[in-house]
Amino acid sequence: MNDQQERGQALNISESFIVQAPAGSGKTELITQRYLKLLGCADQPENVLVLTFTNKAVDELKHRIINALNQVKMTVPTEQHKLTTFQLAKQVMEQSRKNKWDLLNHPSRIKIVTFDSLSSLIVSRYPSLDQLIPPRTMTDSYESEEIYKKVAENTIKNIDDKDYTKCISTVFLYLDNNVERFCKLIVHMLKKREQWLTKLYRQGVLNTKSLEQTAQEIIIDHLKVLRKTANEILSPKFFNLLRTNKRDDINKILKLPNCNLEDLSQWQSIAELLLTKDGNWRKNVDKKIGFPPELKEEKAYLKIILEELGSASSFKKILNDLTNLPSAFIEKSTSVHINDIAKVLKLSVAELNIIFKEQNVQDYSEVLMQAIAALNSREEVSDIALMLDYQIKHLLIDEFQDTSYSQFNLIEKLVENWSLDDAKTIFLVGDPMQSIYKFRESQVGIFLQVIKNSIGNLKINSLTLTSNFRSNKSIVDINNNIFTQVFPKENQTLFDAIQFSKSSSASQKESINAVNFYPFNIGQDVRESEKVIDIINDSLRDDSEQEIAVLVRSRSHLKEIIRSLQFHRINFEAIKTEPLIENLFTKDLISLARALLSLSDKLAWLALLRSPWCGLLLKDLLIISESKEITIFHQLQSNQLSEDGIKRSQHLYHAIEEVILSEGKFSFVERFSYALSKLSADNELSEQQRIIKAQFLNVLNICEVNQTLNIKAIQLMLQDKYAPSQLAQVKLMTIHEAKGLEFDTVILPGLGKSGKSDSLALIQFQEIANNNILLAPIKSASEKNESQTYLYLQYLKKQQSHFELMRLLYVAMTRAKEKLYLLGSIKKTGKVNSNSMLAFLSHYYEKKIEDLESESEVIIKESKAPKLSRYKKLTLISKRNINENQSKNNTNNIELIYRSALGSIVHYYLEHNEFDPSIRSIEIKFEEYGLPKKLIKSYCKEVYDLLQNTSSDEDFDWLFKKRVSTEVEAEYSSFNKTVIIDRLFIEDDVLWIIDFKTAPLGKGESISSFIERQKKSHLKQIIEYQEILEDIFKLPSRLAIYCPAISQLIIL
Template sequence: MNMPDTDFQEALALDAANRQRALDVASFIVEAPAGAGKTELLTQRFLKLLQTVQAPEEIIAITVTNKAASEMRARILDSLKLAAEGIPPEAPHKKITFDLGQQALQRSAELQWHLLESPARLRIYTIDSLCANLARQMPLLSRFGTQPAVTEDAWSYYREAASLAIQAMDEDTLGEPVRRVLRYMDNDQARLEGLLMSMLAKREQWLHLSQSHGQDQAQAALVYLIESELQTALSVLPARLQNSLVPIARYAASQLPPDHVLSTLLDWQMPLTATLEDLPGWRALVELLLTSSGGLRKRLDKNMGLPATDDAKPYKEALTDILNDLAQQSDSERVLARIRLLPNADSEDDGIIHALSQLLNIAAAQLWLCFQAQNEVDFVEIAQRALKALQEGDEATELAMRLDYRIQHLLVDEFQDTSPMQIELLKALTRGWQPGDGRTLFAVGDPMQSIYRFRKANVGLFLNAASHGIGDIALAPLKLWRNNRSCPAVVDWINQTFAGMLPPHDAPQQGAIAYRPFVATRAESDGAGVFVHPLIAPVNNEDEEPADLRHLEAEQIIRIIQQTRAEKPHATIAVLVRARKHLHALVTEMRRNHRELSFQAVEIEELANRQIVQDLLTLTHALHQRADRVHWLALLRAPWCGLTLADMHALIGQDSPRSVLSLLADEAVLARLSQDGQARARHVYDVMQSALHWRGRTSISRWVHNTWLRLGGAACLWNENDVQDVQSFLGRIAALEQHGQFSPQALAEDVQKLYAAPDAKADASLQFMTIHKSKGLEFDTVILPGLDSSNPPDDAKLVIWEEVSMEDRNTELVAAPFVPTPLKRQQATITAYDYLNDLDKTRAAYEDARVLYVAATRAERQLHLLGAAKSDKNGEPQARKSSFLHLLWPAIHQWFTSKHDIVSRYPTARQEADISQFVPKLIRLREASTPAMLQVTQPEMQITYPAAAEDESTHRLEADIGTLTHLYLQLIAEQGLAAWQAHEENAFLSLSPAMQRWFKQQGYTDSEANQGASQVATLLTTTLQSTDGRWVLQPHKQAASELAIEQLSERKKVIDRTFIADGVRWIVDYKSMPVSAKDDLPTLAAAFKPQLAAYAQLFQDEGLPIKTAILFLSTGQIVPVEIL
């Protein structure tokens, strides 16, 4: 779609005018295509609005991710800092931002805001953090007594709540809906529990509706949906065409048996209308026009009432002309085929719907009780409680009325990914706003980038907001045209390709977004363009994802990377995929044969596939089940032991019925092993035998961690990524323990959901990620492999809920229950569930095209497309349906038919590996032994190696020693060093009785309390006698001890000591572990780098340099830890 110069100039003029208008103090909704610079526009508007308010807190900006919120805050602050320097930039759009920044600073000076010194006054939230903030302000209305922690993984709660809901079947009244649903589900409790879990994860989509489900309103909503579909069909078959079809249809019906579907049209006289009464006629008409596969008919014969006779000839000719007319309409087949999916409006499912609604409400109530028990919730609960904090029924709450005076302007980013609940939140925040009162709502987004349907993002809400506004606020629509990111060659290809891929018209209910073209504003670059790298598989290849094919593709990707690096050494390159599994072959090839190409994989590599995690899982299973032969043998092959296969055979070859542990205890058996094997086996036996005595006497996470350390696990770590993997693994054990849901099986399932952290030291200019993760990013070169792959279908839903915006702008609900397979076989008609499910599939298909659009628009200079077509029986390449390649096929199929352009044809014969000759490589420590620093005897499990997930259980003396020491250090810092003259240990020994009482209150014996008090006194004395200790505790600027900070996505973080010294923000963490000057303190301190980095992140918006350190209390030494 090469745009003529006149259109090009007109688009640029419209773009400039709309950007200027977007700075007016009025309410707007802005369509900003990829690369349009919407963050710059949001920054400019924020700066402009600062000139109109009495306090910066009156402006609230809302975005989707923490990263986006940080970027917006950084943009605004950088603009203010640049304006303060007074040197205007040369770029015109930057000059606008510069001027607005200077005016904002002038306003700040007039009202003494001190924005540069107090950046926290800029209210920029994610939608989740905004909800948490609202819920926190009204704990009673939001039903939170105290602010709970927020978990990102609530599946354990969903499972528990679903199970409890099903268990209610044994109760009299409450159990009736449960029993009815179970009968409907053929008593498949496991299937019902899984469906309930998936519904609880999405309860914001249905909970408010399930509690107000009414049969009359539901039927009216279903009728409205059906008639909306017929109205669309009427645009394809208007009265004019129908009048031509009447005689043809009546003739055809007269030639067929009375029970034929066309018999409905035997007495047809008037054109069909978009009403429910005419639905049978529409169904019959579609059968006349379409084949069973949904295409327009090309063959007309006696089976359709048009035999090869003279009297039928004129009807055949007339119908052929009509079919040719319909073929000229690009969307006619799809629109007409949808009529086959329309159900009857009379519902027989209301009884089961009512039972399902009751069951879902029971499950939701159980979930709330589970949350309360642990004082932890998910993001959905936070959002729901935020809404309750703003409104009770149709009335505004005290908080809403208070905010009504505070909030003057709302800015919403990424509005195309808005969900119904977020719309309700915006309505609640803007309730009572009046036209002309100076308050504004500004929403910006790109409907073509709406790709979060799985989060209930509804792109139709963007279209509805543009047409009808939000609540009582009308939004003036604006459109931007510029693409400042991609070269003209890339932009032209995108415009040409996606104009035909996306639907021709918007259809909000179906999630259809027509293509919006844009114009390139940057100069052309050498080598810019879109490149196709085709592969062709033969017809006899039946595999879904053949390994050889993926290997060939991986090799081609590596060649592209190498060529790009040769041409532009500093170019940023991204490999983007639809699903993580599509990168497995490439990652394997890179790690095996191309280690010189370092890369960052963002949430790509599954944690469970990391060797260190597999070894930890093996250890965890072995600790919990002595008779688990498989895991005990795997324990002996792990790097900390590394028995050879010969030694393994000698160990178990003759005594297979016995447990591995009993064999290791048998000296006669061990004698059969080599000398090296005996030493390694004895080492494992000694450590495991000791560890098994500690079962139940400490936390599981600490138990596993200590055992792993004693086995020598820390010596098996290769890099910092391994350290992070260990910490993630132990953290998951601790989380399952806390919820009382730990088991080795549950842990294995839990770890499957986690991903290894990207290598922080790898080259950031080469990144692998999913397309969804790439949203908002840009790269010089983008590579899209696996275009022939397809995603699995969505899981079945227990109930499908559809919110329908009626003509009166009220929202009604259509609900349809899942139809079990045995029951479905008895039903021949289309159900409401079938229709709503197909509607969801239609939305998914439209979204697939938008996902591909997002991927393509990440490219600045080059876009590389890789995919494999399969040869059909005639040897012609064909794209797999439901794949990106199929969507792209009209634009790129010629690359697959031009033989000289084929990169490589898929080999027709594979060489089968002889697995009988395969011997796995044995990776093991040179010697198997417990590290010297851990060789202590009293108590056996006391360690000095820093724990990745340290257990602060009050039943562990060493943990409580640290706790009490922290409390005294906080007291010393707050009261001042002068009040604590601790030059001799006796100064603290005088407090020994109070310390002993504290330990006894924790449940310790007299001797344990004496021991604990003595160690606390020693630690405090050492700290206050040291230069480093006294410096840390001095009354520095903005000093704080035991500073507790809550983050939405994590548990509360408590920072031991923080302050500002010489313009640097210091963050110090105390460690009470026993160490000496002989120990390698920098190495010990470095193990806590992730923890300190997380603390430092909390202060990143402060704008000061940050230093982090560990203060070892047993030596009084501070050890800096570099976190960058």
């Protein structure tokens, strides 16, 4: 699988290409070589433009280019790929000398920019006529979020305007008069307005017909696929058989149905005939589906057909998906809701534009929309190139698989007038198998669309690279074997389903045990983290210079591993894992800022006195805190403190006295910076602290410029930032952060963990190719069921998430050069969590999973003491109050109280949806209950394991799904009885009553025995709950007990 021919083609600068470059294929070097070759033939450097997505990517690519140009002065390399780059760079330097570009001294002429930068450049060339000063683009998410919230509030105020009274009132009623939900709807939709605004409205008018047309196209496309598949499977004999059926909807199907909307019902009848309600092939043929007993031969023949269909899994899925399709037509009630919501959304955009104008700001969405609008304006612009500082002749786009529809629209406008005759080219490079940024609105389907249809008038040739220069042959071969089975067999643009493309290792080096899999029982996070430590130690013993990466799906999955690394004193570099606001130095900076902002902020001043800058002892702190002086600052010269306290307080006083007295003379940032320099000179700070200081000063500066200098704004701006990490060989990061990187050894723990379930969106919408959109609101408070289109969009997003998770695993497993370690937890039932990355590997490692033996733990039997109220803290009996005779008799009772305390703590976390608390927070709760210190560690572990079992359960998403009707720890009274219900909710007009039981599995007890024991113990109690609640809610109910010890929901 040598791809040298494809790499050579990619350097043909007279043609346009889209290149699929899998992991480790040298994508960045290829785009570097193409750019250098174009530059070596260009009239001006500005003729060649490279687009990418992040400033980090811009810096990396520029560094590559400049480094290649500098290498021309060095020795000629011998390796072929380096020699190619060297020769191309030499041509560029010659062109630079001849045309007096002087690129090395003027690197700004190397045009590599982000989409945002290009949009800003286009907009800056055509500013608004009524804006003398260009608006500032908001770069901080906090600032834009605050504006969106303000817009939501302003939108509500329009309720008294007769033009908007009806639509706002209707939307409020639709959302059950919930102001918070109304504001969330506005904020959510404003963030993504570039996706729907121009598509939902045509010439400023709502276009519901386009919504219906989009839905109909989706249905027809699905029927086309179904017909093509059915044509290969269902013979004419099958349709002859249907004529004998006793059901009118089936015996009228005389041949294979067509793909029009009116044919949908026939396809649905065929699906109902062949499939059961749970989506499997039928085994029984009876009168329910139109074949009564007298049709013996026909029934027998249909059974034969059904047996033959057993292996047709693709056909089965396509048939099942008929039930998930959107409605072809918008119902009248839904149309009214959409019209009202659309009018409110349009009003909110108008309110947003008012605030933008008042504050002279804009967000990235606004810049992108204005750039596209500017390129659309044919009256003002005769040639797109005139809108730029230079004329683009060649466009290169890196990581093309991450393009959004709006960004693709911008690309289309840029090359709209390009033709095959004017020698202009486009070069798109990326890897759809590594598309993992759906949360940034990337649309991997665009990659497939361009391969199929090109762009505009251009002819774009498709190339696929196959060589992997990163991983050894063993890793490449195993990844090929795994992902050939995991990835879908064909591309499906709408579902973001991407076929797998095999790679071949450029190296023939093989490694024994290059890929290793270690399964664990669920709840064994500590054992799993200890295994990670063993792997790291063994790896460093084999090669002390190698780089090791621990990659996880979510930052929360690193908690136990970080604790283990710290315990074993292994240095590590945690990349974007520690929130900046949680860093101790940041907390000290916040205290200093609060103190300088307000002399009366007593809490901030006390924190400042305890910080390393003062370090006042507690006894001195007590004296100051109890003083009746107006402010703590004025007490810093008090002679009532200890000798040590006087020295420390005097030091702080002299450091900040000048700053306090200079208020109004200098900016707050200047005063804060001066105070900080007095308290800690730069040479006294670590490298990490210096970076944090710079980040913090930047936040203060933004707040001061925006006139939002208050502690709330400062803290909110710090929330999405991370503390810099110390350099080390062992690196900890998320898989997203690791994309584009490579390491000698890669460890992937927590593969059995599931991700967070998505909450129900108030409006579901999906951008479709060709500037179409599909949209549906959530059901109103008065409606029983979601609309079919809403359910379809929900299903579509679920499928897209499923395929993206698949690609995330591919990204993770292709980072390794020499060794790859996979670790994940299996349920006690032997099943793998369906929403985990391990689910994709379970087939490949089936034997190892089957061989995993459950380990029995010695656990004290469940307490039979009555459930304690969880609204009060329980204080255990002090040992001083127990005499010697009582001690023996009370031992068992104390143990029961311990178990009750454990149950109360687990219930607390379940009530607050906290499934991954820190061990320290659990310890604190046990300390509050008065548990002896020697027992706390083991009880903490049990609590943590029970919570982990719960969050990893396959019923977790359903059980803890956000519903309007959900109530936790709810107190109800009826029949002169009062009960506290752990969790209840209404679904499909059925009241679900859930009781949590933290009982442990007895020693040697089977799961089935445990379940029977729980039913027997609690059935009477939960039936009492049922009687009371059915009397109150007047609804039929279902009962269930959830047992975290076995990760199982027991339906009674």
